[in-house]
Amino acid sequence: MNDPWVPVPMTIRSRRQETSDTVTFELDASAAPVRFRPGQFTMLWRYGLGEVAISVSGDPREPERLVHTIRAVGAVTRPITQLRPGDVLGVRGPFGRPWPVDEAEGSDVVLVAGGLGMAPLRPAWLHLLANRERYGRVLLLVGARTPADLLFPDQLGAWRARFDTEVQVTVDRADAGWRGPIGVVTRLLERAGLDPARTRVMTCGPEVMMKFVAREALRQGIPADRIAVSMERNMQCAIGVCGHCQWGADFVCRDGPVFGWDRVGARFAVAGV
Amino acid sequence: MARALPITHLQALLDRLGADGRTVVGPVARDGAVVLEPVRIVDELAQGWRDEQAPGRYRLVPGEPRVFGALLGPQSPKTWLYPAKLTLFRAERDGASFRTTSPDRPPRLALLGLRACDLAAIRLQDRVLLGSGVEDPAYASRRREVLLVAVQCHRSAETCFCASMDTGPEVSSGYDLRLTEVIDERGHRLVVEAGSEAGRAIAADLPLVDVPHDDDAASRQAAEARAGQSKSLRTEGLRERLLDALRGPHWDEVATRCLGCAGCTMVCPTCFCTAVADVTDATGAAERVRRWDSCFHTEFTHVHGGPTRAELAARYRQWLTHKLATWHDQFGTSGCVGCGRCTTWCPAGIDLVAEAERAATAERRTE
Amino acid sequence: MSEEERTIHVGYLSRVEGEGALHLAWKGEELVDLRLRIFEPPRFFEGLLRGRMATEAADITARICGICPVAYQTSACVAVEDAFGVTLPPHLLAMRRALYCGEWIESHVLHMLMLHTPDFLGVPDAMGVARLNRDMVQAGLRVKKAGNALVAALGGREIHPINVKVGGFWRLPRRDELDRVREQLVAARPEALAMVRWMGTFDFPELDRDVPLVALRPADTYPFFEGDLGTTTGLTIDVHQWSDHFAEEHVERSTALHCRLHGQPYLTGPLARFALNRDRLPDDLRALADELGLEAGVVRPFRSILVRGVEVLYAIDEALRLLDGFPVHLEPSVPVTPRAGVGWGASEAPRGTLVHRYEIDGDGRIVSAVITPPTSQNQLAIEADLRELAPELRSLDEDAARHRAEMAIRNHDPCISCSTHFLTLERVIEPA
Amino acid sequence: MRLAVHKFASCDGCQLSVLDCEDELLTIVEAVEIAYFPEASSRMDDGPWDCSLVEGSITTAHDAERIQEVRRKSKRLVTIGACATAGGIQALRNLGDVEAWRAVVYARPEYVATLATSTAIADHVPVDFELRGCPVDKHQLLEVLLAMLHDRRPAIPRESVCADCRRAGQVCVTVAKGVPCLGPATQAGCGALCPGYHRGCYGCFGPSDHPNAPALSRVWQAHGADRDTIVAALRTFNTAAPAFDAEAKRLEEDR
Numbered sequence A: 001m002n003d004p005w006v007p008v009p010m011t012i013r014s015r016r017q018e019t020s021d022t023v024t025f026e027l028d029a030s031a032a033p034v035r036f037r038p039g040q041f042t043m044l045w046r047y048g049l050g051e052v053a054i055s056v057s058g059d060p061r062e063p064e065r066l067v068h069t070i071r072a073v074g075a076v077t078r079p080i081t082q083l084r085p086g087d088v089l090g091v092r093g094p095f096g097r098p099w100p101v102d103e104a105e106g107s108d109v110v111l112v113a114g115g116l117g118m119a120p121l122r123p124a125w126l127h128l129l130a131n132r133e134r135y136g137r138v139l140l141l142v143g144a145r146t147p148a149d150l151l152f153p154d155q156l157g158a159w160r161a162r163f164d165t166e167v168q169v170t171v172d173r174a175d176a177g178w179r180g181p182i183g184v185v186t187r188l189l190e191r192a193g194l195d196p197a198r199t200r201v202m203t204c205g206p207e208v209m210m211k212f213v214a215r216e217a218l219r220q221g222i223p224a225d226r227i228a229v230s231m232e233r234n235m236q237c238a239i240g241v242c243g244h245c246q247w248g249a250d251f252v253c254r255d256g257p258v259f260g261w262d263r264v265g266a267r268f269a270v271a272g273v
Numbered sequence B: 001m002a003r004a005l006p007i008t009h010l011q012a013l014l015d016r017l018g019a020d021g022r023t024v025v026g027p028v029a030r031d032g033a034v035v036l037e038p039v040r041i042v043d044e045l046a047q048g049w050r051d052e053q054a055p056g057r058y059r060l061v062p063g064e065p066r067v068f069g070a071l072l073g074p075q076s077p078k079t080w081l082y083p084a085k086l087t088l089f090r091a092e093r094d095g096a097s098f099r100t101t102s103p104d105r106p107p108r109l110a111l112l113g114l115r116a117c118d119l120a121a122i123r124l125q126d127r128v129l130l131g132s133g134v135e136d137p138a139y140a141s142r143r144r145e146v147l148l149v150a151v152q153c154h155r156s157a158e159t160c161f162c163a164s165m166d167t168g169p170e171v172s173s174g175y176d177l178r179l180t181e182v183i184d185e186r187g188h189r190l191v192v193e194a195g196s197e198a199g200r201a202i203a204a205d206l207p208l209v210d211v212p213h214d215d216d217a218a219s220r221q222a223a224e225a226r227a228g229q230s231k232s233l234r235t236e237g238l239r240e241r242l243l244d245a246l247r248g249p250h251w252d253e254v255a256t257r258c259l260g261c262a263g264c265t266m267v268c269p270t271c272f273c274t275a276v277a278d279v280t281d282a283t284g285a286a287e288r289v290r291r292w293d294s295c296f297h298t299e300f301t302h303v304h305g306g307p308t309r310a311e312l313a314a315r316y317r318q319w320l321t322h323k324l325a326t327w328h329d330q331f332g333t334s335g336c337v338g339c340g341r342c343t344t345w346c347p348a349g350i351d352l353v354a355e356a357e358r359a360a361t362a363e364r365r366t367e
Numbered sequence C: 001m002s003e004e005e006r007t008i009h010v011g012y013l014s015r016v017e018g019e020g021a022l023h024l025a026w027k028g029e030e031l032v033d034l035r036l037r038i039f040e041p042p043r044f045f046e047g048l049l050r051g052r053m054a055t056e057a058a059d060i061t062a063r064i065c066g067i068c069p070v071a072y073q074t075s076a077c078v079a080v081e082d083a084f085g086v087t088l089p090p091h092l093l094a095m096r097r098a099l100y101c102g103e104w105i106e107s108h109v110l111h112m113l114m115l116h117t118p119d120f121l122g123v124p125d126a127m128g129v130a131r132l133n134r135d136m137v138q139a140g141l142r143v144k145k146a147g148n149a150l151v152a153a154l155g156g157r158e159i160h161p162i163n164v165k166v167g168g169f170w171r172l173p174r175r176d177e178l179d180r181v182r183e184q185l186v187a188a189r190p191e192a193l194a195m196v197r198w199m200g201t202f203d204f205p206e207l208d209r210d211v212p213l214v215a216l217r218p219a220d221t222y223p224f225f226e227g228d229l230g231t232t233t234g235l236t237i238d239v240h241q242w243s244d245h246f247a248e249e250h251v252e253r254s255t256a257l258h259c260r261l262h263g264q265p266y267l268t269g270p271l272a273r274f275a276l277n278r279d280r281l282p283d284d285l286r287a288l289a290d291e292l293g294l295e296a297g298v299v300r301p302f303r304s305i306l307v308r309g310v311e312v313l314y315a316i317d318e319a320l321r322l323l324d325g326f327p328v329h330l331e332p333s334v335p336v337t338p339r340a341g342v343g344w345g346a347s348e349a350p351r352g353t354l355v356h357r358y359e360i361d362g363d364g365r366i367v368s369a370v371i372t373p374p375t376s377q378n379q380l381a382i383e384a385d386l387r388e389l390a391p392e393l394r395s396l397d398e399d400a401a402r403h404r405a406e407m408a409i410r411n412h413d414p415c416i417s418c419s420t421h422f423l424t425l426e427r428v429i430e431p432a
Numbered sequence D: 001m002r003l004a005v006h007k008f009a010s011c012d013g014c015q016l017s018v019l020d021c022e023d024e025l026l027t028i029v030e031a032v033e034i035a036y037f038p039e040a041s042s043r044m045d046d047g048p049w050d051c052s053l054v055e056g057s058i059t060t061a062h063d064a065e066r067i068q069e070v071r072r073k074s075k076r077l078v079t080i081g082a083c084a085t086a087g088g089i090q091a092l093r094n095l096g097d098v099e100a101w102r103a104v105v106y107a108r109p110e111y112v113a114t115l116a117t118s119t120a121i122a123d124h125v126p127v128d129f130e131l132r133g134c135p136v137d138k139h140q141l142l143e144v145l146l147a148m149l150h151d152r153r154p155a156i157p158r159e160s161v162c163a164d165c166r167r168a169g170q171v172c173v174t175v176a177k178g179v180p181c182l183g184p185a186t187q188a189g190c191g192a193l194c195p196g197y198h199r200g201c202y203g204c205f206g207p208s209d210h211p212n213a214p215a216l217s218r219v220w221q222a223h224g225a226d227r228d229t230i231v232a233a234l235r236t237f238n239t240a241a242p243a244f245d246a247e248a249k250r251l252e253e254d255r
């Protein structure tokens, strides 16, 4: 079926509770492999309940395993995160423009994730690791509210243990066991010792956080067109016809969700665009 | 030599358009306005009416015995090609999984009595719904099948500004048939010109008569309509002027007058925003229903945590700057065809042309 | 519980529209207390109408009762038109009557099938009835739906129609709207007949009552809002003379306004309407009434369900007659010019005569309003029925007695929300 | 799902809408267990209930207590209708002199116990969903029931009546006939009934989520409505709904 409105059923193969409100599903896409680029998203439909935009958080090299990391925040995500292996979700997609991982070849790359922002950045990170030789320094800077809110903590540990990556994690509020840095993620960026001439920044998280990340990167001299952000807007069609996700001249679903700061930076200064 | 259909044979046109099972949709007077509704017999058409339009005001008054004497009502081709409410798909459970079925085939349509701006609006919707990567199947299937029968305007309404938008008043392309309604000492007739193969085939089946000197009837009428058009939108540099004015003071002012009712977007022939809702019935069968939505609704931009355009001022700004500025970026053209519907049908009488001018020239707010 | 003293308390009367409770107490053989209580918090319609435009009365008073809004709208319109000196042309009277037919159908079938039938079959509700006879319930629901469709077609929606106004209607129905509802009514006719016949097979407790009856009694037709008021005591009065004969009193014992005819309890509603207008029914329905054991001159409250059934059939036939060839092209209303005065309006709500009286000033504002709904008129008569049944209620076991008492109350389908001025001081919950 | 239907001060019209779902009734009843619905059934199971539909406003001290109990026993509480969501037309008493009204209606007003106000359910207990309308629309009611049953968000838009009016292809009565209409400030849900019958909306679904009531007053004035007329229009079935109340107050103070 080629109707872009019609979801394809896919069975949940596994479910992992990431944090108290966030779950990672692996869907069986073997019948209709989802070839996606890091940063793209799909529309996930829970039968009869509603559809939401969710970034692919899995490995782009494995199109028959569709991985999503979903936080239960509302009327649709809550019941979706309650599903179990064997249950079925409807899937449309993938949609949207990817992170500029190809353009970044040869550069140093910094990924800055805030909270759930790690989900859309994970495929980019996996891509960097899988093609490690094509990139200079690769940094993953992660911020979370508390240690308990950290996504993929085990993997973070494993990545941090590698010698060819720089992974740093900071939290807003520490608990007893926390030994890492405390504070906003932009601090990590301040201290990353980047070479502005050869660095690309890709960031995803709350809009204010991305704004501060971009501002810091610009301050360090990284040009606006080397800074990419990923946006969230209300999305109903994901194919650029329903109008909901318009942001300035862009449809976030079609022209984004990943944007260069050169294109969108000014919009962050005007409320309600 | 022009070919014309004597008005006494108008039924033949309706019959021919409705042959092969098409629904013919034409101008009908209903509840104080001309609307587009299915017509089978000539008597159903809005003959003898004339529209008076002004910001926030529309009146249908008796006029000449013209069949197409009233110009534009609150409806447009969008009403039929991109319906206000539509089922996108149905689904039912299939064990743990589900099965989807596509909606029923849409009706084949003939739209009768469209104006130059209506044809322009269809071209614009084509760009959005067919020409920007992914096709919208519901629109595509209606659009591909439709016959477009346009009428040359013989006058302009007070709210018309198509001339300044370069979309009219001449009906110049995009039609299957073009009709020019002429009433003179030689009688009452429709000069018929075909604009496509399908149009030619229809014209060939009609009892047309040769009428000398009617060849330029369409351009004569267009010239009259143009001469009578007093409203115009200053389009040069408008995109830049509006985008420069995003922080201007004007938006807050217009938001004190705007009702936020979405009336303008609903009647606008190019506005395409829709919302979908998933519904289930008592048996558990599911359906996704799409309805016209509007950037004037707060829920339109709802994300977890609240709408991104919570203020009415921001929503009005979105409508105006999208229509007149960012459409250019998105679709290479203005999103406005100058039909004036948004202005006439705004209960508060907010005038798009006047607001665009005010917004674009309002003093900049100092940071 | 001692031999001497016995109390039956129906703590929460179900399956009536609204809330009510019944309290009965005996000392020995003697009935010492009988109170039908109504738990309807006051909503002060008569107060809030003061100062409103009389033309708003129809929309506002509709909200007194969601079960019979058309009755309120009709009595209000008739009363205001009376004050303003407006007369309606035949097609608007016909439409008003047809709309009223719709309300009778929906309200009567609701009561018969969903509220009253369960009593006769010993089940708690319509779902219980459906388990015994699903086809009949489905057929009945289709009849009710046809009534709803009629109200919606003429009134805009089933509950609190929006199309009614002083002087007529906002717009006349379109042909296609009429055609659709006609189809439904035609299909409902045989189903309604089958339903009534089925209900005729129920086991009816015997109770003949001798109570004055009051209803409109027009010269030549079965009443909706036409004619003078007639009584079985031989009275024929114009509704303007209402206060000369009827009086409402606020009784301390029951805390409710009770309406009396010359100081006596009386009954309005289907039993009264039917008794007073039996001769206005067409032959076939009179024959049906005979077949159902509804002889002239006898008032049998437990058979009120059958009387309603006859009225449902009448309403279907009447609506079909009125809508046949209805002139959809005429004006939907006549012009209305306010003037000072007093207007009265009476109409036959499904549950009985509903009287509105408005005093209106020169600007068309309401100076005072008095609304006398059927339930406040019937309350004393219902209590009288119960008094009649008291020996039986005393001898039956607890459950059976409660059941019998509830059934007797439901005979009159008291619509408690209609009780613009019925209420109770507090809810008394006593062990049964 | 165990369903309960409770009545407070009201006309019963909203709960009647449940019984008006003739086509769906028997299907729904198979999925929904009607545990407490005194108007329709003498089976009256005490809670707890999965979902309670609450009709009517709070007008007596006793009802103010009863709603607390209903809330305690209900997993979800959905208010239905203008009375329950905004106090209903009887909330007009909030402005008037209840004592005087009591005297108007009752010969012995001392027997009548009532609060001086009629208030919405949400003024007393947390409410999970508010369904508007005087009365509610039965299709919307069905949608809410099905949503509760299938554990999803009811698809009940909060936009204005105008949106539905235009989508239905109706001709705007204000623009085409100069008839004042509350539609632009009233929440959709009825299917834009009144304009379809050539009259202005009288606001029975209460304010939309983004009413610009002052702007609408000016539109009414432009079409010849005086202040009293506008105030009366706002002060009818949803008089205590904040947006209507505020605008009526503004006009009253301007007087």
Ligand SMILES: Cc1cc2nc3c(=O)[nH]c(=O)nc-3n(C[C@H](O)[C@H](O)[C@H](O)COP(=O)(O)OP(=O)(O)OC[C@H]3O[C@@H](n4cnc5c(N)ncnc54)[C@H](O)[C@@H]3O)c2cc1C
Pocket: A041, A050, A051, A052, A053, A054, A055, A056, A069, A070, A071, A072, A073, A074, A075, A076, A077, A078, A116, A119, A120, A231, A232, A233, A234, A235, A236, A257, B277, B299, B302, B303, B304, B305, D154, D155, D156, D157, D158
């Ligand atoms: C490109 C993109 C990528 C994303 N990636 C992720 C991800 O990887 N993981 C993740 O957890 N989240 C992600 N999100 C966010 C996610 O889409 C939202 O959290 C989700 O839509 C919330 O839906 P909800 O219904 O649960 O929440 P709510 O807050 O209840 O509602 C949000 C959505 O519900 C709909 N809605 C709201 N109100 C109504 C109404 N009255 N009637 C009908 N519909 C209504 C709207 O479509 C709205 O967008 C992403 C969003 C975007 C745009």
Ligand code: SF4
Pocket: B264, B267, B268, B269, B270, B271, B323, B335, B336, B337, B338, B339, B340, B341, B342, B343, B352
């Ligand atoms: S914006 Fe207004 S004038 Fe322009 S096309 Fe839309 S309705 Fe017509």
Ligand code: SF4
Pocket: B261, B263, B347, D161, D162, D163, D165, D166, D170, D171, D172, D173, D174, D175, D181, D182, D183, D184, D192, D195, D200, D201
């Ligand atoms: S008639 Fe009323 S509801 Fe309809 S569009 Fe006009 S203002 Fe809005």
Ligand code: SF4
Pocket: C162, D161, D183, D186, D187, D190, D191, D192, D193, D194, D195, D200, D201, D202, D203, D204, D205, D206
């Ligand atoms: S149009 Fe307005 S008053 Fe009429 S039914 Fe709808 S919400 Fe109620």
